[in-house]
Amino acid sequence: MDYTGGQQHSSSRHRQHKQISGVSPGCQQGGCLTCSDYNGCLSCKPRFFIHLERIGMKQIGVCLTSCPPGFYGTRSPERNTCTKCRSECDSCFNKNFCTRCRAGFYLHLGKCQEHCPEGLVRSDTQRECVPKCPAECESCVNGETCTQCRPGLYQLSGRCHHVCPEDYEPNDKLMECTAQVHCEVGEWSEWSPCSRSGRTCGFKRGQETRTRLVLQYPSPFGSPCPEISEIKECVVKRRKCPGGRRKNERRERRNRNNRKDKENPEGRRERKRERERDTAEREDSDNRNKTEHRHRRGHDTNPTSPADGLVQ
Structure with missing residues (x-):
């Protein structure tokens, strides 16, 4: 008996050691x-x-x-x-608040229910009770606020529109109604000095100009920009350009000839032929002068001939 008891006591101590x-x-x-x-x-x-x-x-x-x-x-x-968690919960925050429901149940205010309250519909993908959206909404926060519209509609402030309201325009990239942007321009500049063909002298009647900058360009449907430059006729006391009398005379002569050419094409052709004849005559004269000059230079440089030696 003592031996047996000793063996049992040894086995108990072995189990206790393994536990520790x-x-x-x-x-x-x-x-x-x-x-x-x-x-x-x-x-x-x-x-x-x-x-x-x-x-x-x-x-x-x-x-x-x-x-x-x-x-x-x-x-x-x-x-x-x-x-x-409770049997109907897939995950939960505590025993009374579910965060996701198992299949067949739908989450609403922390509870998993088989049927959603009035005004809400079941979403099998989210396993939640979600608002019943208006017909034009793809998704919504509630029965009045859309988060995404059906294809072809434009969203504005939680509502979907076939045509954007006044002062808004459709954005086909975002499928939203965005506010129109109208053109804005700055103040007019001072009138420029009276000039004509880039000159400020040598004439009596000319033009003055003024401009203004575009501060804001419009959106596609916004109000377009008004004129940003203006021109008006001006009259000044005619005065000659200093040091430019001959130049002005040549310019006026060309202008007169151009006007005559437009009025009389035949006269223009005749003057062209005269200019060509004058050019040809000048070239002939130049050629003759060059030839005579070469002859004279060659005669001066030739050596004395034998005949001349005999005469001496």
Whole structure:
């Protein structure tokens, strides 16, 4: 009997040693504070949650920094634990507030329901009760505010429009009604000095100009810009340009000839022929002068002939 009792006592101490040493996979986790080879973690280090994982018929304790989906964490001075959400919840914040429902249930105000309240419809993709949108909305916040319009419609302030309201224009890229931008221009400049063909002298009647800058260009449907330059006739006391009498005379003569050419094409052709004849005569004269000059130069440079020597 004594031997048997001694053997039983030795076996009990062996089991106790294994429990303390912790050789199971659960005990090897860094979050465990105490553990056993059969039940895994028995307690966790501060800020860790203890979670029971079922393996067959057995539950193993593990320590986690956050609870897995379908569970929510509760903290207490004694221990932090992972608690399972309600059966209709896929995930939850606490036992009374679901954040996502399992298939067949729809989330509304933290509750998972099989049927949505009046004015809301079920969304199978979101598993939520969502507002019933107006016919022209693709999606909405409520029955009056759209977040996306159906194709071909333009959104403005939560509503969808076939035609944008006054003072707005359609933006086909954003599919929105955007505010029209109208042209804005600055003040007129001073009138320029009276001039004619770029000159400010040698004439009596000329023109003055003034301009203004565009401060804001319009949008496609905005009010276009008005004229940004103006020209008016002006009259000045005629005066001659200093040092430019001959130049002005040549310019006036050309202008007279141009006017005559326009009025009398035949006279223009006759003057052209005269100019060509004058040019040809000048070229002939130049050629004769060059020829005579070469003859004279050649005669002066020739050596004395033998005949001239005999005469001497």
